[in-house]
Amino acid sequence: xxxxxxxxxxxxxxxxxxxxxxxxxxxxxxxxxxxxxxxxxxxxxxxxxxxxxxxxxxxxxxxxxxxxxxxxxxxxxxxxxxxxxxxxxxxxxxxxxxxxxxxxxxxxxxxxxxxxxxxxxxxxxxxxxxxxxxxxxxxxxxxxxxxxxxxxxxxxxxxxxxxxxxxxxxxxxxxxxxxxxxxxxxxxxxxxxxxxxxxxxxxxxxxxxxxxxxxxxxxxxxxxxxxxxxxxxxxxxxxxxxxxxxxxxxxxxxxxxxxxxxxxxxxxxxxxxxxxxxxxxxxxxxxxxxxxxxxxxxxxxxxxxxxxxxxxxxxxxxxxxxxxxxxxxxxxxxxxxxxxxxxxxxxx
Numbered sequence: 295x296x297x298x299x300x301x302x303x304x305x306x307x308x309x310x311x312x313x314x315x316x317x318x319x320x321x322x323x324x325x326x327x328x329x330x331x332x333x334x335x336x337x338x339x340x341x342x343x344x345x346x347x348x349x350x351x352x353x354x355x356x357x358x359x360x361x362x363x364x365x366x367x368x369x370x371x372x373x374x375x376x377x378x379x380x381x382x383x384x385x386x387x388x389x390x391x392x393x394x395x396x397x398x399x400x401x402x403x404x405x406x407x408x409x410x411x412x413x414x415x416x417x418x419x420x421x422x423x424x425x426x427x428x429x430x431x432x433x434x435x436x437x438x439x440x441x442x443x444x445x446x447x448x449x450x451x452x453x454x455x456x457x458x459x460x461x462x463x464x465x466x467x468x469x470x471x472x473x474x475x476x477x478x479x480x481x482x483x484x485x486x487x488x489x490x491x492x493x494x495x496x497x498x499x500x501x502x503x504x505x506x507x508x509x510x511x512x513x514x515x516x517x518x519x520x521x522x523x524x525x526x527x528x529x530x531x532x533x534x535x536x537x538x539x540x541x542x543x544x545x546x547x548x549x550x551x552x553x554x555x556x557x558x559x560x561x562x563x564x565x566x567x568x569x570x571x572x573x574x575x576x577x578x579x580x581x582x583x584x585x586x587x588x589x590x591x592x593x594x595x596x597x598x599x600x601x602x603x604x605x606x607x608x609x610x611x612x613x614x615x616x617x618x619x620x621x622x623x624x625x626x627x628x629x630x631x632x633x634x635x636x637x638x639x640x641x642x
Contacts, residue, residue, distance in 0.1 A: 432466035435544035439537065444517065449533040452518035458485035462513035462541055469637045470505070471547035472496070473538065474514045474601065475556040476526055482519035487512045492602035496553075499602075499623075503630055511545055513538060515557055526556055535560060542581060542594070549636035550579050550594055551629070554601035561596055572598035573629060595636040599629035 427435070440461045447453060460477040463486050472488075480490030488496050500506055516526050516534050538560075542550070552558040555569040562577045581592035605622040615621050620628070 432544045432546070436462070436466050436541065439540050439544065443540070444537055447517065447534075450518075450530050452516070452520060452530060455521050456518040457482045459517050460485055460487050460514060460519070461517060462511060463487060464507055464511035465509060466511065466545060468509065468511040468545060469548040470510045470551065470633060471542065471545055471549070472510060472512045472551045472553060473557045473561060474512070474553045476514050476516035476523075477519040478523055478603070479519065481514075487514050488602070491606055495602040495606060499626060499630060502627065503634065511541075511547065513541055515560055531560060539581075542579065547594065549633045550596050551633050552596060552598045554604065555598075558596075558598035562598070569598065569600070573625070595633075597629050597633040597636070599626050 430438070444459060444461060447459060460481045474487060477487060478490050478492065480493070481487055487493070496512075497507065500510065515538055516530055517537060518534075520526060520530070550561060552561050552572075555572070558569060558572045558577075559565050559567070561579045562572065563580070564572065564575075564577070567575065575598075577596040577598065578593040579596045581594055583590055584592065600622055605626060608622045
């Protein structure tokens with residue numbers, strides 16, 4: 295290996311090691327998010343970011359290893375962001391450093407001396423950002439997640455067929471959170487979850503409980519509509535579910551209601567259970583361990599019930615209810631009243 299090639303290899307290795315030290319930068323501590331999506335003409339960041347340099351959040355599915363490297367988003371007015379390469383994988387995309395030839399041409403690439411000198415500053419910056427993010431309101435966290443991390447998401451093929459990203463709606467400090475599977479045609483058109491016939495039925499259920507959409511938070515596992523309303527594919531869930539996990543961390547609901555089997559399987563991590571079994575089981579969503587106490591686990595009660603679209607199909611086809619058996623709506627209302635017992639702290 296020539297001297298130039300050896301020097302370039304050392305610089306590349308040091309740059310990689312330097313960036314590895316920054317892989318866990320994120321706006322709220324817990325499992326990481328997919329790489330931020332930068333779009334032209336975006337609006338200003340939350341006021342809480344004014345005193346710190348913005349960092350991109352990174353993500354991985356629960357089963358994938360930590361990212362190899364991340365490239366932080368440049369501050370507004372700074373150098374433009376270089377596109378990063380990703381190794382082909384069924385897991386969530388992980389951005390890597392530029393090839394060696396680009397590192398040599400990149401004036402911002404740290405020299406061996408720079409990498410050693412900047413390490414303490416990187417640690418201090420990461421801790422300052424984490425501490426500041428802990429003071430953000432749930433609404434600020436959700437807005438940062440929506441604009442800076444989701445952005446104009448292109449992480450899976452659904453980006454080519456959607457009309458709008460359907461992020462979520464409702465009270466950022468809600469005690470009760472509803473999670474569906476994926477947007478439908480009406481949701482894709484309006485960019486809001488549960489606005490079609492299924493959403494109208496959900497609104498009636500909430501009204502029967504004395505609640506409205508402003509009292510709860512509503513989101514989906516997928517933020518984009520699958521063509522033809524087909525079931526979500528594993529790759530799509532892997533790429534999109536970290537956003538839902540971040541929404542849950544920001545909101546910190548007292549109970550989560552999963553609408554449909556796909557949402558129930560993802561949140562409970564029980565792919566071996568039928569929806570009927572999940573309805574009768576005592577399930578929890580594992581929100582991870584708080585950074586201040588890694589030995590603890592945050593377990594949020596999870597109630598799984600039928601999706602409003604399923605109830606519409608069952609009760610709208612003209613079939614007579616079976617005598618002595620509750621209707622799908624009756625079963626859903628039983629599940630929702632059970633969820634309220636967790637909210638009110640009266641569950642056993």
